[in-house]
Amino acid sequence: MSRPVTDPPPRLADAPLLAVAGLRRAVDGRTLYRDLSFAVAPGERVAVRGPSGSGKTLLLRSLAGLEPLEAGSVVLLGISQADWSMPAYRRRLMLLPQRPSLPEGSVDRALAAPFAFRAHAGRRYDPAAARAYLERVGRTGTFLEKDTSRLSGGEQQLAALLRVLLLEPQILLLDEPTASLDADASEAVEALVAAWLERGDERAYLWTSHDAAQIERVSSRSVVVGSA
Amino acid sequence: MPAAYLTLGPVQLALAAVLLLVNLGLSAWLRLGLARSLLVAASRMVVQLLLVGLVLQFVFALHQPLPVLGIALVMATLAGVAAVNRTRRRFPGVLWDSLLTVVTAAFLVTGASLLGILRVRPWFEAQYAIPLLGMVLGNTLNGISLALDRFMEGVADGREAIEARLALGASRWEAAHGLVRESLRTGMIPTINAMMVMGVVSLPGMMTGQILAGAAPTDAVRYQIVIMFMIASATALGALGVTLLAFRALFDARDRLRSERLRRVGGRR
Numbered sequence: 001m002s003r004p005v006t007d008p009p010p011r012l013a014d015a016p017l018l019a020v021a022g023l024r025r026a027v028d029g030r031t032l033y034r035d036l037s038f039a040v041a042p043g044e045r046v047a048v049r050g051p052s053g054s055g056k057t058l059l060l061r062s063l064a065g066l067e068p069l070e071a072g073s074v075v076l077l078g079i080s081q082a083d084w085s086m087p088a089y090r091r092r093l094m095l096l097p098q099r100p101s102l103p104e105g106s107v108d109r110a111l112a113a114p115f116a117f118r119a120h121a122g123r124r125y126d127p128a129a130a131r132a133y134l135e136r137v138g139r140t141g142t143f144l145e146k147d148t149s150r151l152s153g154g155e156q157q158l159a160a161l162l163r164v165l166l167l168e169p170q171i172l173l174l175d176e177p178t179a180s181l182d183a184d185a186s187e188a189v190e191a192l193v194a195a196w197l198e199r200g201d202e203r204a205y206l207w208t209s210h211d212a213a214q215i216e217r218v219s220s221r222s223v224v225v226g227s228a
Numbered sequence: 229m230p231a232a233y234l235t236l237g238p239v240q241l242a243l244a245a246v247l248l249l250v251n252l253g254l255s256a257w258l259r260l261g262l263a264r265s266l267l268v269a270a271s272r273m274v275v276q277l278l279l280v281g282l283v284l285q286f287v288f289a290l291h292q293p294l295p296v297l298g299i300a301l302v303m304a305t306l307a308g309v310a311a312v313n314r315t316r317r318r319f320p321g322v323l324w325d326s327l328l329t330v331v332t333a334a335f336l337v338t339g340a341s342l343l344g345i346l347r348v349r350p351w352f353e354a355q356y357a358i359p360l361l362g363m364v365l366g367n368t369l370n371g372i373s374l375a376l377d378r379f380m381e382g383v384a385d386g387r388e389a390i391e392a393r394l395a396l397g398a399s400r401w402e403a404a405h406g407l408v409r410e411s412l413r414t415g416m417i418p419t420i421n422a423m424m425v426m427g428v429v430s431l432p433g434m435m436t437g438q439i440l441a442g443a444a445p446t447d448a449v450r451y452q453i454v455i456m457f458m459i460a461s462a463t464a465l466g467a468l469g470v471t472l473l474a475f476r477a478l479f480d481a482r483d484r485l486r487s488e489r490l491r492r493v494g495g496r497r
Contacts, residue, residue: 064395066484086483091397101392119397160392167396 004085008077015078016041017204018093018171022072023062025055032058036072038223040171044204045197047219054226056208057098060173063206064095076171087119094169098176100160102148107159110148111166120167133162136195137188154185161189165196172196172205179210190218232442245270284358293352300361304331307369311470315377317384319489322376325473329372333466334364341458363434363455364462367419371463372470375415379474380490382407387487400479408471415467419460426456 011017016039023036032055040046048056061067063074065086074081076093102110112125131141137158151159157177164172174193178186197203206223209215215222248270255262287295308327312318338361342348348356383390386407393403426432427449434455438448478486 065482066391066394068482068484086394087397087399087402090395090483094397095395097388097392097395099388101388103389114393114396114398117393117396117398117402119399163396 002083004088005079005083006085006088008079011077011202017077017202018063019075020063020072021075023059023069023074024071025058025062026070027055027058033225034071036223036225040204040206042202042204043197045218045220046204046206047215047222048206048208048225049215049222050225052210056225057175059225060095060175060206060208063173064093065089066095087117091119091167092169093171093173094164094167095173096161096164096175096177098179100156102151102156102159102163105148106144107146107148107151107162108144110159111144111163114163114167123167125166129166130162133165133192133195137191139188154181154188157181158185158188158192161192165192168196168200170200170202170204172203174205174207176208176210178214186214190214193218233440241274284354287358288354291354293350296352296354296357299354299358300335301331303362303365304334307334307365308372311369311373311376314373315380317377317380317490317492319380319474319477319491321477322474325470325477326372326376329466329469329473330365330368333372333462333469334361334368337458337462337465338364341454345454359434360455360458364458367459368462368466370418371415371467374418375411375467376470376474378414379407379411379471380478382410383478383485383487384490384492387485390485394483394485398483400475400483400485403483403485404475404479408475411471412464412467415471416460416464419463423456423460426452432456 018040020039021037024034025032036059038046048059050056058067062069065074065081065084069081076084076089081089103113108127108130111127111130114120115123115125127141127144130144134140134143139158143155143159146155148156148159157180161177172193177193178189181189193205193207197205207215207218209218248266251266252263254260255266283299287299305327308330309323311330312323312326315322338357339351341360342351342357346356346360351357390403390407394400422430422432432452435448435452438451439445443451478489480486
């Protein structure tokens with residue numbers, strides 16, 4: 001077996017960031033999706049749609065490599081998922097789970113923690129960048145000093161999103177990021193993701209949501225999962 | 229040479245059993261429902277110990293290495309099984325992981341001590357090998373059981389946190405490192421606590437046994453120190469070994485958490 005890829009060669013001009021072909025997933029003998037194929041180009045805002053229980057979460061988890069692929073291939077930046085070193089893969093393609101999970105301590109520390117992982121070697125946590133993001137959603141730097149155990153549900157999701165954005169992935173997978181949030185917090189999440197997207201050319205996201213109006217706002221096209 | 233201690237006959241055993249009768253009477257009188265389990269446990273203890281006494285007497289008289297090794301293997305296997313039985317979850321292969329760890333940790337430490345520290349000649353002298361191994365096994369089994377249980381519970385309870393770290397680019401080792409440390413700590417706590425208060429709060433069983441058998445307290449204490457170091461090192465080795473094997477079973481080479489491999493059982497505590 002060859003060494004897992006940590007740094008892919010430069011992407012060709014018209015190549016997609018992410019290409020998915022022939023994905024299949026069954027749970028307890030029931031096929032959720034099969035022959036699922038799509039590609040994501042730089043700058044694209046993709047909604048993943050489908051009824052409850054259609055496997056949207058499983059799809060995002062598979063794309064993030066947290067679930068084994070039953071069939072088909074996932075190609076990130078021209079390299080098949082199977083050939084990537086997974087930490088290096090997940091540095092470029094990050095999943096924001098529906099339920100945020102933050103370590104104990106201040107928000108500041110929670111944001112800085114992942115920079116200690118080897119996959120992020122050579123990069124440093126920049127509190128100024130965190131404050132810049134926060135200002136865009138009308139919050140001040142004092143948010144960084146709060147204790148994660150005292151955050152509301154919306155604030156926790158905000159912190160978890162901020163943590164992902166500061167790591168500057170190229171592809172973001174957002175799994176119902178605003179499902180349990182009020183309107184203000186949802187708006188903040190949307191604004192932050194938009195800010196992250198416009199900060200780089202080689203970026204794109206996939207977003208699942210039950211809210212049709214939100215899908216309308218945040219996506220330019222959609223991928224349908226499940227028997228539609 | 230006459231024995232340096234009083235030998236006990238059936239009469240003494242029967243008299244000691246009377247001590248238990250008091251409890252049985254109290255339990256029956258107050259309807260505590262303890263009588264039955266107390267009787268069963270006491271009978272089991274008597275039968276098991278009398279049998280073990282006979283077996284050991286037989287093995288001691290043989291002065292052969294193979295029977296000693298055989299007994300040692302049986303003891304280690306029982307310890308490995310018991311360690312898993314006390315945990316609340318299982319994954320495929322957990323029994324082998326436990327057996328491998330118990331045998332390796334206990335045999336390495338006991339072997340090295342018999343040969344290198346106590347310098348028993350021949351090394352298989354059952355008078356030394358069996359009791360020392362037994363004490364090491366009993367404690368290693370505890371350490372393995374606690375560490376394994378902590379690790380599996382940590383994976384089950386902390387699935388979201390672990391996967392959150394993986395999703396942020398952590399390797400499986402980076403994602404599990406905190407839990408591995410926590411599991412080792414849990415496995416070592418009883419041994420560390422025991423060493424802390426030894427001789428002050430508790431008089432260890434082996435030392436008291438040697439004193440009863442006529443050994444000078446200063447000699448008995450030296451044995452106790454050696455055995456505690458053996459126990460501490462075997463327990464640390466066992467807890468580390470079993471945690472690493474469980475880590476390998478529950479995290480795969482693609483840096484994924486495989487929590488679906490964990491199965492809950494009605495654990496005995």
